[in-house]
Amino acid sequence: MDPFSGEGELLNIHNAFFQGQYDKVVEFDTKPLSASNQLPARIFQLRARIAQGDFEDVLAELEGEEEPELAAVRALAKFNTEELETAIEEIEELAKSSGDNATVQVIGGIVLQRAGKTDEALALLSQHQGNLEAVSIIVQIRLAQNRTDLAIKEVTAAKKWAQDSLVVNIAEAWVGLRVGGDKYQQSYYVFEELAQAPSTSSTMSLVGQAISELHLGRLPEAEVALQQALTKDKGDIAALANKIVLTALTGGDTTADISALEAQDPSHAMVLDIAEKNELFDKAASKYSAKVSA
Template sequence: MDPFSAEGELLNLHNAFFQGQYDKVVEFDTKPLSDSNQLAARVFQLRARIALGECEEVLAELEGEDEPELAAVKAFAKFNTEELEAAVEDIEEVVKASPDNATVQVIGGIMLQRAGKTDEALALLSRHQGSLEAVAIIVQIRLAQNRTDLAVKEVSAAKKWAQDSLVVNLAEAWVGLRVGGEKYQQSYYVFEELAQAPSTSSTMSLVSQAVSEIHLGRLPEAEVALQQALEKDKEDVAALANKVVLTALTGGDTTADLSALEAQDPSHPMVLDIAEKSELFDKAASKYASKAAA
């Protein structure tokens, strides 16, 4: 097979993964790929299965596998079965043994960040040699740190060597939502294009489009996009979380939306944050209640 054609097929798989089209990734025919691309394709398919909730099946399949890439995927699957401490210990061992492996860097970076080890995650990811996914994760971490300046710098550097990459375009759109102003509209165009194309439409692209619409003040349009996302996957956590935000912005009762989110992901940051603020409010209110009773 033409090696350039095989490389193009791997790129299609790569793009489908980053668009959240996990079913499509799992069903992808990897037979035409060259031997050198087979492992990369398998890693994406295994990660897609983890995203679809098949963690136990992935762990069973990888029993006895010792390649660094597969050891990292195994740790990630374990991490998603709530064996957090053991999984983090596993990935730290894999990182120690293969710190320059691109897959280890990406999965290790994701896991370390989620485990609260941000400095370690950034140190590992910064070792990358042209990994677009590593760039995307670094951008997400910087945005989570409210270091938009560093996120902008990361995207600008990546655009010099990967101008037309889908991943870089997505990262730039994420940053645009934080920068604001005219960047809101530019980000919207990126997400709209993905959401409208039948071959790339996914809950991820629809939710991203909805977030852009919210920032632009187009709440009815955001509601339509979120409804489409939930029709595709009624349990999509990102769609549910943004539904809570949209309902609040439109003056509605968020109780049902928040309950749906909590049922799907009890440890979601929004659920935990609201619970914490509710507890603080109750404590403050109890002080005034005692004074009023007196």
């Protein structure tokens, strides 16, 4: 068999995954792929199923698998169940024993960051050797830390060896939304192009387009993009969170949207922040409660 058989198909699976087209990833026929491409394709398909909430079936399928890549995917599935602590322990063990494995680096970085172990996540991800997904996760972490300077540095370095990569273009668009100014419009063009192309349209590209529109002050256009995203997936976390922002900006009632987000992801940063602010408000208000004399 040709050792490069199916290279183009693997790239299609790769791109579909990063565009959030999880149904498409799962449905790909991987039989034509070469032996060396079978495992990477399977990992993308398993991760797509996890993204769709198929945790238990993935765990059952991976029971007894010993490859570091599959052990990392299994830990990712566990992290989304009640086995969260076990998942973190397994990832930390994999980071020690197989820290040079690209899949372990990426999935380990995701799990550790979500667990609040940012330094560990960055230490693992920084071991990558030309792994664009690792770059994109590092960029997201740096933006979450409000270290836009380091995010820019990461994207700039990656562009030197992956100029035309979809992943790098998306990461640069994320950075642009943080930098602001004319970068808002540039980021909008990236997400608009992805959203309009039938082969790349996804909730991710529509949400990115909507966020760009919000920053540009084009609220009606942002609403259209978010509605399209929620039509594709009514439970899309990013779309729900940004719909709350849009509704607040337009003076609407955010109660239903907040409840929907909380139901989908109780630990979402916005949900936790709103709960904290409500608690602080109630505490402050209690100091000024009305005293009614008989």
